[in-house]
Amino acid sequence: MNDLSLTSTRNRNCRNGLLLAALCLPTLIAHAQQPLKTLLVGVDRRSVTSLNGDWHYLVDQPPARSLYTSDGKIRDNGYALNTHPNIDSGPHNEEYDFATAPTLKVPGDWNTQDPTLFRFEGVVWYEHDFDFHAKPNSRTFLHFGAANYKSFVWVNQKRICDHEGGFTPFDCEVTAALKDGSNFVVVAVDSTREVDGIPSTGIDWFNYGGLTRDVSLVTLPTQFIDDYDVHLKRESTFSAVSADRLSGYIHVEGASAGTPVTLRVPEAGVNATLTTDADGRASFDLKTNKLELWSPATPKLYKVELASGQDKLTDDIGFRDIRVDGTRILLNGKAIFLQGANMHAEAPYRTGRACTDEDVKNIFGFLQDLNANFVRLAHYPHDERMERAADRDGIMIWSEIPLWQHISFEKPEVYAKAAFMLNEMIRRDRNKASVILWSVSNETPNNPVRTQFLTNLANEARKLDSTRLITSALLGPHAKGDEMVQDDPFANALDVVGQNEYIGWYDMRPEDADNIKWVLPQKPILISEFGAEAKQGVHGGKDQRWAEEQQVNVYEHQFVMINKIPQVRGLVPWILMDFRSPTRNIPKLQDGFNRKGLLSEDGKKKQAFYLFQKTYKEHSVGKPE
Ligand code: GCU
Numbered sequence: 001m002n003d004l005s006l007t008s009t010r011n012r013n014c015r016n017g018l019l020l021a022a023l024c025l026p027t028l029i030a031h032a033q034q035p036l037k038t039l040l041v042g043v044d045r046r047s048v049t050s051l052n053g054d055w056h057y058l059v060d061q062p063p064a065r066s067l068y069t070s071d072g073k074i075r076d077n078g079y080a081l082n083t084h085p086n087i088d089s090g091p092h093n094e095e096y097d098f099a100t101a102p103t104l105k106v107p108g109d110w111n112t113q114d115p116t117l118f119r120f121e122g123v124v125w126y127e128h129d130f131d132f133h134a135k136p137n138s139r140t141f142l143h144f145g146a147a148n149y150k151s152f153v154w155v156n157q158k159r160i161c162d163h164e165g166g167f168t169p170f171d172c173e174v175t176a177a178l179k180d181g182s183n184f185v186v187v188a189v190d191s192t193r194e195v196d197g198i199p200s201t202g203i204d205w206f207n208y209g210g211l212t213r214d215v216s217l218v219t220l221p222t223q224f225i226d227d228y229d230v231h232l233k234r235e236s237t238f239s240a241v242s243a244d245r246l247s248g249y250i251h252v253e254g255a256s257a258g259t260p261v262t263l264r265v266p267e268a269g270v271n272a273t274l275t276t277d278a279d280g281r282a283s284f285d286l287k288t289n290k291l292e293l294w295s296p297a298t299p300k301l302y303k304v305e306l307a308s309g310q311d312k313l314t315d316d317i318g319f320r321d322i323r324v325d326g327t328r329i330l331l332n333g334k335a336i337f338l339q340g341a342n343m344h345a346e347a348p349y350r351t352g353r354a355c356t357d358e359d360v361k362n363i364f365g366f367l368q369d370l371n372a373n374f375v376r377l378a379h380y381p382h383d384e385r386m387e388r389a390a391d392r393d394g395i396m397i398w399s400e401i402p403l404w405q406h407i408s409f410e411k412p413e414v415y416a417k418a419a420f421m422l423n424e425m426i427r428r429d430r431n432k433a434s435v436i437l438w439s440v441s442n443e444t445p446n447n448p449v450r451t452q453f454l455t456n457l458a459n460e461a462r463k464l465d466s467t468r469l470i471t472s473a474l475l476g477p478h479a480k481g482d483e484m485v486q487d488d489p490f491a492n493a494l495d496v497v498g499q500n501e502y503i504g505w506y507d508m509r510p511e512d513a514d515n516i517k518w519v520l521p522q523k524p525i526l527i528s529e530f531g532a533e534a535k536q537g538v539h540g541g542k543d544q545r546w547a548e549e550q551q552v553n554v555y556e557h558q559f560v561m562i563n564k565i566p567q568v569r570g571l572v573p574w575i576l577m578d579f580r581s582p583t584r585n586i587p588k589l590q591d592g593f594n595r596k597g598l599l600s601e602d603g604k605k606k607q608a609f610y611l612f613q614k615t616y617k618e619h620s621v622g623k624p625e
Contacts, residue, residue: 145213318433340374
């Protein structure tokens, strides 16, 4: 899955064919931006009504009541009505009944819950009844942690909202649609991959569909805090002794200018009353006591109390400084080396989309056992529980939008989608100290249209959040004589460069890595993917593919190579755990799983796991400076 030679026909054609589009792309983008709908930050720190549990479901059945009408519109008078058949009625009774239909657990993908839906990719309708008792002067939202890939929501037969994107949260206001007493919600989730989707159609992971994360009802006062950013003030240079200022903003939806907002961080000696501007935003830059800074060694979190009018919210936030200095990555002014692993949101032991406390506890157990201080959450934002656990446990995170390999870079509407997802990712996690890197893509083809697209996206990320580093995982280098050259121009837009390569598995022999001369940008480099497949329990010689010993051999030669690259500041083997991928079909070896894990999907360690555990404990590969 890794094309080391960037001069392939594919890239050449792509480059020639799209040059013109590159020239007009920026102007096309201008009118493509979409306003961000309400997106509640800190929902997991509010008291909400959980709608998790059993939801009735049925698979979309064209043409009578299906989600899409024959002219491609969304049908509002089909299953969304949630009517019930009257068995004794005449010939035209409704021929479906959610109330007596089977159920799926929410959160959770449908693929691993119902064997008949294992490979299903399409539309599943969900229905759930719930009681509600309105409070005066309040607004109520349905909050979805994520749903893959497109969602269409009705409450009490009223169309509420749509959302595109399988890995980021969204909110739909239901205030006007709710009744006092019993209500119902119907959600159609379409998991179909689309050429103009993000990701597009070719992915190397399992396209788990459904309401894959928590669903809840959030009732708020008419003026409420929907967004905030509380971070250590970023000075031009970092000094630990002057780490005593917090800056950021609190946004109060529905507030007019001059509305009071209080910000309290008791342990930091902050107790401030702010006022909103005409946009409802209260900005601040406040002196604090000397702060205990967040780091893997001391993952200190502060209670941060926000309040405005009838609304209040308490979050747990860590304060730290992350920046680059030449080819070094500095955390709180100290050079660091990231010892980590990649991870898909695959649930250990049970497989399926990871979405529970249990899943997260298992994943972080593996990371602790590995002596890791870092994890790349590939290739999309994971469940918010992951960032919460990383904040608590002191694991740094690379967070990424699912812009994977080939997407429709030439289409402004696709840029708008990417920017929207980037907004959603950053908005949800900007207060999580563990997140140090925002990534805008993975392994995209090097051509002018794509480079312009991604450079705009990287700059958009910086505009949204000037306190973190921007990165991306680049495709392998190309050979130039006896050198491997990484001269992708997109690297110029990055603070940290992710370099994927599979020398010894997809390309060349493991021992060839020992003598490679790399030519890389003079920036911090993370080896953001490297490794080989091995079936856990298969043993043989170091050159026997699929044997655990072979996987170790690839890594041992990689370590020799990496120790010769001075600007490498992190190891991110692909991947912590084997994961489902329909493209991996060698019987008895893959059986539908990508086997590059250091662990099998049922948590069994391969020899390579112990190699990294020892390497990380001894810090024997790579240097922070
Ligand atoms: C690529 C890609 C991964 C994929 C991996 C592989 O680098 O980023 O998503 O799973 O290679 O081929 O195993």
